[in-house]
Amino acid sequence: MPCKKHLQTQTEKLQKEHEDLRRQIEAAQKRFQHIFDHAGDALFFIDPTDGRLLQVNPQGERMLGYSQEEIRRQSLSVLFPGRQMRRYLRLVRRVMRDGYGEEPALQLRRKDGEKLIGAVHARLGQLGEHQIVHGVIRDVTRFRQAENALRRRNRELVLLNEIARNIAGRSGLDELLQTILEDVIAVLEAHGGGIFLVRDEGTTLQLAVHRNISSDVLTDIRNVPPGLGLAGRVAASGHPQGSADVQTDLRLRSHAIRNAGWRGFQAIPLTAQEQTVGVLFLFNHDRRVLNHDERSLLMAIGHQVGTAIQGAELFEALKWQNRLTKASNRELQRSRRKLSDNLTRVQDHNRELKRLERMKSNFMALASHELRTPLTCVISGTQFLRDNLAGRLPPDEVQLFDAVLQGAQRLDTIVRDMLEAARLETNSLYLAREKVDLAVLLRNLGDEFSSVLSQRQLSFDLQPPPHPLELTGDAFHLKRTLSRLMENAVKYTPSGGEIAVHSRLRCFAEVQAERSALAPFSPNFFRDTIGGPLVQITVRDTGIGIQPGEHLRVFDKFYEIGEIDAHSTSRTRFGGKGVGLGLTLVKGMVEAHGGMVWLESCTGQQPGSAFHLLLPVSLDSVMGAAYG
Template identity: 35%
Template sequence: MGQLSIVELEQENQRLLLLQRVALLASENRTRSEFFAVTLAELQRFFCVDGGGIYLYSNIDSPRILTAHLGIDSQLARELQKIPVGQGLTEQVLQSNLPYNWTDLRGAPNLYCQAVLDAGWRSLLVVPVKTAQQTIGALFLFQRISRQFSHPEIELLERICRILANAIAMTELLEKLEWQQQQANAGQHELERSRAQLRAHLLRLEESYRGLEQTNRSKTRFLGVASHELRTPLTYILSAAELLQLKLPEAEEEVLELIATVEQGALRLQSLVEDLLEMARIESRDLYLAKEPLDLGQLLTALQLAFSTQPNAREISLTLTPLPANCTLLGDRHHLQRALQRLLDNAVKFTPPEGRIQVNTCSCEQSELYNKRLTLEKFCPDFFAKPLADEYLLLQIRDTGSGIAPDQQQNIFDTFQSAAKLKHHGNNPKTGTVSGIGLGLPLARGIIEGHGGMIWVDSPADGESGSIFHVLLPLHHLLRDPGIKP
């Protein structure tokens, strides 16, 4: 009796050693296939079986994958892999989630793969591989003789299968973590690459911006120098034309017409030179603007008088609405009147005969401007970055011309962008418009923005043809801090 106890203790010791070896294998840094192969070899040696294998699956309805096998040739392994879900002896164990031992396969009613009998299999033990949460596969051992596994042997295999299941779960977790780490590393690499590209792109943009600034400064200097250089010969031409008219009062009519043509061309060129000089001063922020109280009524009266003397305005009606009370402006009368005159000339230029031009004026509160901020910033992005007046004068010049397409309304204020070249504006042959060089509206904008205001254009809300140019000028009140919003 004492000798039997020693045998039992030795057997238990061997079982514990096997568990230790399998646990050690699970803790080593091996691939899954290596771990399964070494484990099956340990089980074959310990249980003295002819072979075995391990089925794994991701969920109950997924195919059972013969992940590892020992003592099974490749042809039989392919046959075992073909067993459909829900069929065969292994499926019986997976559904019951309990181990089962077939001592003689020849009488097994649920045997699906008859090829195992041809391979000489007689007994089979299948043990589910499961974690505490779920079953993930099955371990099977076979022998070519009839065999009944003992209860301690089956318990030992169940414990080994739990080690297998936990090792598989840990391996999958580590694989996921490794994949996530690879993704993170790839993302970090891509981020660093994107940052490098962004830095290179920013450097190129800075270089381009500096180049554009230099080009713009060169252009402004050229305009200023060229305009100054043109002034002297133009003075000679105009003086000569005037002198010829005085010296040859009784010359032939054709000669006098030629002299008049020369004088008109020189005057037009002189006007162009003055515009170029003024644009150069505006772009270089070198234009002096006086700050003196202005009477808006006198400005509009002067505009109305100038309008009545224009030959192409005789068939166009001009209407001025009454001025709002207490409209005091602070600015440069000469430049401001010229800016408004340019806008009125532009309206006349693109209004057909028997058309109408209407000049409306009203006061505008600061809060109203903030409500239109998204629209106004398209025409003057810096307007809201500076201190705003409490109240503004809004002057609107509305014509009944062909109008300006919405996608082109911002472009007409660009330098050398003639409005007559834009689609839907000035394309009516009845207006008789002649394309200019595109300085009138940019000059008007520069003067108005120099007075702390802004200008924009849109189409009439009532659906009629034409355009409305809006001029915003601060009234003579204290300025409010830009951080204070209504």
């Protein structure tokens, strides 16, 4: 009985171990399948007997463009074109022999016919009871292409650097051209060649240097008219000419060349400043066509050599100019001393101007702060006296109080504008960041000026945006900015004229297209703005207009100072001038909100001015306008 109980215990223990092993195997299989399915490289299971692809992971399917079933059915000659199949099978045999093998650049063909280069690493392994080859293939096509391009580029750079070194180190033109010709023939493995120079103002090609050309051919080609033969065509057109076999090429004019057995031929222009100054040609005794990279290399050499030829021909002309230059240098030194003195004076003046500008800004800020307190006392005191003594004073004394109060309020407005200008200039003005409904802002603007427009008999056209748009900024300052533009339009538009306020959406690309015209008004806008939707608000009038030469100056501080008699405290009197801060504050406030302002003069039957404000708008409101 104890033996039976012990046996039962052992059986249960074995069953539990078996169940644990089964779960471990299942977990291992899941981990293997997860790694297999999500590996970054292509994984292949290969039949070691014949090299067939038994299984491939999803990355391999994507790399080759085939499905799992298509890969199993596909012939190796299709997947590995030409000699690549033999290289692949040798790799499989090497793995069977050594347990490991690799091919750094094995070519494969995708389902769409495109070829790729794979770096293959393979090991011998087991799949259940069967022996298989595990292969990992990484697509290195771009790496190999870049490596080949780099190798070709290095070869080209070595040759170009050698030519540049020769150009810099040799003074004799014939010796220089002979050295360059020999280097080019050696690198491109040609059998011979030569260099023609353009002479007699472009009427003759003269053979300057040559290599491996027989005397009969030299006699025939020593002087060639441009336009005839392959080299002549290059000189006339400035474009390269080539032939795989000049024996059958109708463009060839020299019978001596045919008799000499030339076949492959390539000629390129030697150019300097887009002018052909010579022709370099190469020939071979067998059929040959230079590829694109070789022709590009020759063209690069042509630019270098052409510049060297032109430089050598200009050398003599520069000799006598050198004597003139020495004489001129003495005069130049005297001019430089004068220029240096003038520059020093200009720098002193600039420093003085900057100092005066700082003094002016400091004065504005100081004056604004110091004037506001007494002005507040004057205004509040005058209002108190007028209100409390109104019933006991004669009308003329009440009018005197009103005049004092009006003057003090006007002065307070000027002081506030000066303080605001100073704060904008020093970036110390507080601006709220709140949502501003543009339609409401424009509607309030129309309500504010309705009585003034009626008194001045001015027609008013207000066109808000067709869809609700939101600005982000300070509603109070934005309203004051638009009010200043309206005041400007009212003051400079005669009675019976027209004022219009329109708005429309614009994208940054549209504004960028007008950068050359708009940048002088606000260079920082195009430097700092990164794009996004914008709204353009235009205040247009049929007033007296502004001369184009004054468009930028009207935004300067105190631009309107002018004659003192022209100044007015009225916001509506036609032609009245202020202190010249209104447009300065408009520009500063718009730029403080990330926008810009510019001016256009209206033309046609109704002259006048148009001020354009450009402000960023909320992207959400623009999307709402597009899909609402």
